[in-house]
Amino acid sequence: MDASPLKCNAPTVMRARGPPELVPSIVLQGHGSFSKIKVMGVPLQEHTEDSHVEVEVYYCGLNFTDNYLRLGIIKSEKFPVIMGSECVGVILDVGSGVSDLRVGQRVLCLRMHGGLFRHHVHVPRRNCFLLPEEMTMIEAVCIGLDFLVAHLCLFEVGRMRDKDRIFVQSVAGGVGTSMVQLARTLGDDVKILGTAAETKHDDVLYLGANRVYSHEEDYVEDILQQYPGGADIVINSNGGRDITKCLKLLKPFGRLINIGSNSTAIYPRSTYWGMVTPTWDTKHMTPGEVLDSNCKITGLNIEDLMQAYPQKVESIVEKVFELFCCQKIRTRVHVVVPFEKVAEGIKKMCTRANTGKVILFVKHEVHRTAVPRCPVTVAKAVSISILSHEEDHAEVCAAQGEPGTEAEDSASERSESSLSEEDLGIEKDVEVVEEEIEDMEEDTESEEEVFPELEYEEKDEEDEEKDKEDEEKEEEDEKEEDEEDEDDEEEEEEGVEEGVEEEEGGVEEEEEEEEEEEVNTEL
The missing domain is CATH 1.20.5 (Single alpha-helices involved in coiled-coils or other helix-helix interfaces)
Structure with a gap:
C-alpha cells in the first residue's frame, strides 16, 4: 500500500502524430529536485472536446500543490506530466456542448490535478469561471484558489457565525490571509487568531487578525486563558503532532478542518522547508481522542467538489468575485516572474519568503479602464506588491480580444467613457510593470546564497x-x-x-x- 494518500492525474505529455503544434509548457519529468522541472514545447490537442474550452493563458498562479507534486507528496504514476493548478486567460474556442461561454471572454481556470501551466490549455467547462468586467486577470489569479479554499473552510464546512473564534495555522499564507479578510466581512465580533513567522505578524494584524503567535510558541495555554472555552473553528495545515494542539483548542462541538497536503506530512527541521522529501505522519489522531473531543473533524478536496458539484463551486467563486468588486477583500501580489522562471517562483514559496501571491506571466493584459466599485464598508486590507497598492487598484492590464470580438469592443467602449481620472484610478503601462519586475528580481540576492545554482538576472x-x-x-x-x-x-x-x-x-x-x-x- 502506498504511503501517500494523494494521487495526481495531471495530463501526460502527448506524442505528436504528424506535424504538431508545440505549445510552451511546464513539465515535471519525475518527483525530486527542481532540475526535474523543464519548460518545453508539448503538442496541443488538435480539436476542442464537446465539454471543453480552449484558453490562451496570460497568467499562472503558483500554489503549494505544485510543490507537493514535485516532492511526491501528491503522487503521479506516469511521467512526464504537465504542471499547474491555476491560470487565467482569454477563450479561443469552445466545444459544441458549451453554450454559456463565448470566444473572447476572460476566464479563471482551476484544476487541482494540474495541466494548466501552458501558453494554451484545453480545460473542462466545469473548471472555468467567468471574470467580471471590472476585474483584471492578475486580480483574478490572486483571488481564485486561495479565496475559494478559504470560503469553503469558513462558510461551507465551518459554518462560521458572527461571534465565532477562529484559529488558523500559517495565517500569513495565501489561504490564511484570505480567511482573515473573509472572516472580517462578518464584523468586529469575530475573533481571528493564528500562527506565523515573526516578520509577518504586523502584516497579518493590519489585515484584521486579533492575535498572532510564532510557530514555536506554546500558544495553546495563552489562547485558553484569553478566550476561555477555546475556538469554534480551527484550520489545521500542519498536521502530525499539531493535531493534538488543535484538539485542545476546540470548544465542545467545534470544527477542526484539515487542509492541504502539509497536514499529512513532516518536514525535517534541519533543512529549508520543502527542499527535501517529507515523511508521512498521520498517527497522532486516535479514535479515542476523536470520541472524547466532542468535535467535528473534517477535510477538504477541491477537485472532487468541482467534479461532483460544479454549480456549487461556481456560485462560491462568483460570491468571492462580488466581494472583491465591492472592495470588501483585496488582492495580494508578492512578485510576478516570467513563465520560464517557474523554479524561481516555487523556491520563493518553499522558503516562505512571500507575503502574497507568486505569479507567472506569459503575456501582459493590455490596458483596462477601471469600473467604479461599491464604496468600502469594512476595514481596509494591506497590499504588499507594487503591482497592487492600496491607493492604486488601477487595473494593470486588460483582456486582449481579437479584432471584432466582444472583448475588444467592450474594452474600447470602456476606454471612451466619460469617467474622470479620479474615478478611474491610476493606470500603469506594461513597460512600467516590466521595470518593476526587474526591480523586484534585484531583491533576490539573499536567496542566491540558498540556491547558488539559480541565475536571477539576465546579463546584458x-x-x-x-x-x-x-x-x-x-x-x-x-x-x-x-x-x-x-x-x-x-x-x-x-x-x-x-x-x-x-x-x-x-x-x-x-x-x-x-x-x-x-x-x-x-x-
Missing part, C-alpha cells in the same frame, strides 16, 4: 564583456601566481639539496676526526 552585453575581461584578468593573475609558486618550489628544492650536501660534508669531517683520534690513541 556590457556586463558579459566586463565579466569576460575580469575572468581573463583572473586567469592571468592565476598564471603569474602559478609561475611564482613554481620558482619558489625550485628554490626550495635547491636549498634542500645544498643542505643535504652540507650535512653529508659535515658527517664526513666528523668521521675523519674520529679516525684521527683513534690513531692518536693507539700511538
Whole structure:
C-alpha cells in the first residue's frame, strides 16, 4: 500500500502524430529536485472536446500543490506530466456542448490535478469561471484558489457565525490571509487568531487578525486563558503532532478542518522547508481522542467538489468575485516572474519568503479602464506588491480580444467613457510593470546564497564583456601566481639539496676526526 494518500492525474505529455503544434509548457519529468522541472514545447490537442474550452493563458498562479507534486507528496504514476493548478486567460474556442461561454471572454481556470501551466490549455467547462468586467486577470489569479479554499473552510464546512473564534495555522499564507479578510466581512465580533513567522505578524494584524503567535510558541495555554472555552473553528495545515494542539483548542462541538497536503506530512527541521522529501505522519489522531473531543473533524478536496458539484463551486467563486468588486477583500501580489522562471517562483514559496501571491506571466493584459466599485464598508486590507497598492487598484492590464470580438469592443467602449481620472484610478503601462519586475528580481540576492545554482538576472552585453575581461584578468593573475609558486618550489628544492650536501660534508669531517683520534690513541 502506498504511503501517500494523494494521487495526481495531471495530463501526460502527448506524442505528436504528424506535424504538431508545440505549445510552451511546464513539465515535471519525475518527483525530486527542481532540475526535474523543464519548460518545453508539448503538442496541443488538435480539436476542442464537446465539454471543453480552449484558453490562451496570460497568467499562472503558483500554489503549494505544485510543490507537493514535485516532492511526491501528491503522487503521479506516469511521467512526464504537465504542471499547474491555476491560470487565467482569454477563450479561443469552445466545444459544441458549451453554450454559456463565448470566444473572447476572460476566464479563471482551476484544476487541482494540474495541466494548466501552458501558453494554451484545453480545460473542462466545469473548471472555468467567468471574470467580471471590472476585474483584471492578475486580480483574478490572486483571488481564485486561495479565496475559494478559504470560503469553503469558513462558510461551507465551518459554518462560521458572527461571534465565532477562529484559529488558523500559517495565517500569513495565501489561504490564511484570505480567511482573515473573509472572516472580517462578518464584523468586529469575530475573533481571528493564528500562527506565523515573526516578520509577518504586523502584516497579518493590519489585515484584521486579533492575535498572532510564532510557530514555536506554546500558544495553546495563552489562547485558553484569553478566550476561555477555546475556538469554534480551527484550520489545521500542519498536521502530525499539531493535531493534538488543535484538539485542545476546540470548544465542545467545534470544527477542526484539515487542509492541504502539509497536514499529512513532516518536514525535517534541519533543512529549508520543502527542499527535501517529507515523511508521512498521520498517527497522532486516535479514535479515542476523536470520541472524547466532542468535535467535528473534517477535510477538504477541491477537485472532487468541482467534479461532483460544479454549480456549487461556481456560485462560491462568483460570491468571492462580488466581494472583491465591492472592495470588501483585496488582492495580494508578492512578485510576478516570467513563465520560464517557474523554479524561481516555487523556491520563493518553499522558503516562505512571500507575503502574497507568486505569479507567472506569459503575456501582459493590455490596458483596462477601471469600473467604479461599491464604496468600502469594512476595514481596509494591506497590499504588499507594487503591482497592487492600496491607493492604486488601477487595473494593470486588460483582456486582449481579437479584432471584432466582444472583448475588444467592450474594452474600447470602456476606454471612451466619460469617467474622470479620479474615478478611474491610476493606470500603469506594461513597460512600467516590466521595470518593476526587474526591480523586484534585484531583491533576490539573499536567496542566491540558498540556491547558488539559480541565475536571477539576465546579463546584458556590457556586463558579459566586463565579466569576460575580469575572468581573463583572473586567469592571468592565476598564471603569474602559478609561475611564482613554481620558482619558489625550485628554490626550495635547491636549498634542500645544498643542505643535504652540507650535512653529508659535515658527517664526513666528523668521521675523519674520529679516525684521527683513534690513531692518536693507539700511538
